[in-house]
Amino acid sequence: MKRILLAALLMGTGLSATVASAQEWPSKPIKLVVPYAPGGYTDAVGRITARFLEKELSQTVIVENRAGGGGIVGSDLVSKSPGDGYTLCVCSVGAISIAPVAQTTSYDPLKSFKPISVVSTIPQTVIVNPSLPINSMEDLVKYAKANPGKLTYGSSGAGGLMYFSVALFDARVGTKMTHVPFKGGSPATAAVVSGEVNLSFTNMTDALPQIEANTVRALAVTSASRSEFLPKVATVAETVSPGYAVESWNGIMAPASTPDAIVTKISAALKKMAADPEVKKNMAVAGASTVFTTPAEYTAQIGKEVDQWRTLLKEISDKKT
Amino acid sequence: MIDVFAALGHGFSVAATPLNLVFCLLGAVCGTLIGVLPGLGPVATISLLLPATYALDPIGAIIMLAGIYYGAQYGGSTTAILVNIPGESTSVVTAIDGYKMAQQGRAGEALAIAAIGSFLAGCFGTVVIALLGPPLALMTQKFASPDYFSLMILGLVSAVVLANGSPFRAVSMIFLGLLLGMVGMDINTGEARMTFGLIELSDGINFVALVMGLFGVAEVISNLENKFTRIVNHSKINSIWPSLKVLRGAWGAITRGTLIGTLFGILPGGGATIASFSSYALEKRVSKTPERFGNGAIEGVAGPESANNAAAQTSFVPLLTMGIPTSATMALLVGALTLHGIAPGPTIISRQPDLFWGLIASMFIGNAMLVIINLPLIGLWVRLLNVPYRILYLVIAVVCAIGVYSVNNSSFDIYMTVGFTALGYILRKLDAEPAPLLMGFVLGPMVEENFRRSLITSHGDPMVFLQRPISLVLLLLSAVLLISIVMPSISRRRQEVFQE
Missing domain, CATH: 3.40.190.150 (Bordetella uptake gene, domain 1)
Structure with a gap:
């Protein structure tokens, strides 16, 4: 009996401890x-x-x-x-x-x-090197289909979102572009600026300053709706791939x-x-x-x-x- | 040109406000300190101090954080010279001849030359940013993967020159370094390589853990084994100030180191470490008496120390002109700017002239402060050698551990340091120098990455390495250097010709 009481007491204090800790949170x-x-x-x-x-x-x-x-x-x-x-x-x-x-x-x-x-x-922004004759998502799809495997895109590495979003795009619109992995998103973006790769799906943070300086051309954003930062830039979904949304x-x-x-x-x-x-x-x-x-x-x-x-x-x- | 001076004048009016001068001084002092402490680097320090800068005005904050970075390059040579433990990875080669000088009682001389070289190189690097920043940034845009590949090959070949012993051992060490550099996630496929299922290894071996194990703690342990070799004959410590003769001997090395560092600093991925290694290799190569290297040659200190400081300054070029960070520290500064509401990008000079020119002006002021702080400290550092080693080694081991832990807040990295200490000790016993290993470790992943990327973008055509002029020149240079190493008879005959 004593034992049961003790156990009950212990359980009780244990229980109240968790309740108390939730009530007092945050105490440290x-x-x-x-x-x-x-x-x-x-x-x-x-x-x-x-x-x-x-x-x-x-x-x-x-x-x-x-x-x-x-x-x-x-x-x-x-x-x-x-x-x-x-x-x-x-x-x-x-x-x-x-x-x-x-x-x-x-x-x-x-x-x-x-x-x-x-x-x-x-959102990510689809950016291309400005020397390419590609001014819209439609141009991009047309160019990529006419030259399978010729367009190269930079990514932050094989496991990252910058790779997966293009892989999803390729699968949805039926294009085939060549993957060029970099160590991180920032060198991949720099490679689009220098023209070493043709394009990338770069996150807004890295893309925005380059777009403003006209060192890259923005074609679209990958989110379901347009971005407050680039209201004039269309979404991938409203141009060539309905339903496409990566964020x-x-x-x-x-x-x-x-x-x-x-x-x-x-x-x-x-x-x-x-x-x-x-x-x-x-x-x-x-x-x-x-x-x-x-x-x-x-x-x-x-x-x-x-x-x-x-x-x-x-x-x-x-x-x- | 007049515009530049007008803008720089404006920069000084920004940087020389009492408050910004205090921030600059704080950065310089803090940088010197973490530079001296082995393992503790600018990356960990800046990320620790980042929240403290919220309340500051952005220019003051960035002046201070930048000061920590280039200040660390000044302090890094101190422990390298005094106790053969590099405070920063950029000072690994400084230890080779610097420590020998200290053993010969010339510690003050070595430290003074390192400080003077650093000052001159730092100022030169800053002038380069101010005058040539934007055009230089455009030049680096001409560098593509094949050119980087060839540059790294040149680096690997010159790593053989680093070694004092047999070229065969040096090459083995480079290969061991390359192998260690392979550990981690393959960025092309996402597969984990040689990680033994340890998630901690998926980003590769921690560089600081490797350096502190191989160079820091291994040095401590081999000293404990032998009581007599380390102890410097204190009566032999000469005057702190280098004689005119020494200065004249170091002058050429400082100039060449500065130029190499300036160039490497601008290139993404190159950075201060490779600059210091390359400078050492070059000094040994151009010297009429290469046998002095490894036995206390002043050029072996002057060159690399100038190179790493020049590189520390010019590595701001891609960040300040293009908004592209080229190293972990620069990425941290981007973060600091972002948190202060400034998005760094190609337009930063026109949009934030106060920040750009204020920072450059503060670099001149900061370098002057550093040389003023560091020269009088030399006497104090040299006296540090009088501290009994049984106390000193404990301090070194603890600081190394804190430094390694601070990089990723990871205790796994400490275990790794212990492992590399064992390796470092074995290598010492085998008379194999670890410096070429480090070069292989740093360059290996870059060689692989750029090689594979070159072939992907050329759609599989290996001729791309020969078709690009930059790449071709670098490969030819590597070939010439390789031949001169492989055929000692050629180089001997050459030396005879030179002497005539």
Whole structure:
């Protein structure tokens, strides 16, 4: 009897401890893991988010960069961290929606995490070297079909979104372009400027300054709707490939075991952040749009993206055999 | 031209405000410090300080962060010369002759020449950015993958020259370096190579862990083994100031190092490390008495130290004129600018003249500050040799560990350092020098990447390497250098001809 009582008591205190910890959260500094090197686009988003959350939650928020494996190392670390709301991830599309499909990761994008909210999105821009006689997406498709394999595109490497978005484009419109991988998005963009490669699907951050300086020609954006940064530039979907939508996003995710009470609190803070004019302004400098989604919407979006890339990879491997 | 001076004058009015002078000084002091501490590099430091700069005005912030970067190149030579442990990867070759000089009681002389060379090279590099920045950036646009490939081949061949022992050992070390450089994800296919399933290895072996293991901790361990070799005869420490004769001997090396560094700094991917290696190889090659190298030749310190500082300055060219970062540090500065609401791009000079010219002016001021900070410190550093080694080695080992950890916040990198320490120790026992290994490690991945990219863009035609004039010239140079190494009789006969 004594034992049972003791057990009940222990269970009770254990239970109340978790409840209390959710109520008191945050009572100590929060670690925001950025799975990329400092200085990059995700790092900027992470630091803007940390700065806002720090004010909003009146608690220190530490940004910790854990770069490696295209975001896999840091994401993996968060998926294995205790779900107490003190370790969060500034996750991104590459490590969450693409890597688990294209290679093997020790985490499952939906089972190992609790997605909280997408905080920013950034479309890619189809840019070509201005010396090419290609002025529109229609020109691009025509040229590519007339010269199969001759057009070259730069990417950030075989596992990255810059490669997958062109692979998806090729599969949808029936073109064949030659893949030229670089170590990162920035040298790939530089190669379009110098003319070493003909084109690339480059994220807005890298593309915008070059477009403004007329060192590259922008043909389209890859998001479902036009970008606020280039309102005159059409989307890929409205020109040559209806339904085509690729967008890079960064979102806050927590380990799967995180209590819902804490997730709700973070979600509320992120909702306020999406409406904050200063955050919007700072995100815009990085070429990103400030976004808020509910945990359910975010989860659904990841599911949809995983399906899209899985189908594409199957199409590609079917063609090879 | 007058425009440039007017703009530079304006730049000085921006950089010389009391507050910006303080930021410049802070950057220089901080840079010197992390340069001296082995393993701790500008990348980790700048990313740590990034949040602290939010409150600052963007120009002040960037002046300080840039100061940390080029300041680190000044400090890196200090531990390389005094205790044979390079503070930065750019100072690896400085240790070869610098440490020998220290053992001969010429530490002050070596440190002074390193500081003077760095100052002159830094100022020259800054003049180049101010006068020729935009046209030079256009020139680098002419460099495509085949040209980079041939440049890297030239680098690999000159790595053989680095070694003092047998060319056979040097070549083996280069190949070992190439092999280590292969580890990680193949960017063409996305396949992991030689990672043993370890996700930590998917981006390749951490460069700092390799350098600190092979050069830092391995040095400590081999010193512990032998009590007598390391200890410098303190009574022999000469005056700190180099004599006119020494200065005259170093002058040519400083000039050549500066030119090499200026050139390599501008090229993406080249950077300060390759510049310092190439400068050392060149000095040994042009010297009438190459046998002095490895035994305390002042040119072996003057050349590489000038080269890495010139490269540190001119590596700002692609960033400031095209908005393209060419190294991890430059990418970090892009991040810093972005967080301050400035998107770096080709239009930065016309849109942000205050920032561009203010930064350039601050580089002159910063270099002057660095030489003023560093010259008086030499006396202090030399006295550091009096600290008992049993205390010193602990400090070195701890700082190395902190430095390695700070790169990725990863304890795995510390284990890797331990592994490379063992390798470094074995290599020492085999009398195999690790410097060529490092060159292979740095250049290998770039050789592969550019080779494969060249063939993809040429649609499989290998003639592309011979058809491009830049590439052809570089390959011919490599061939000539290779022949002169492989056939010692030729080079001997050549030397005789030169002496006549």
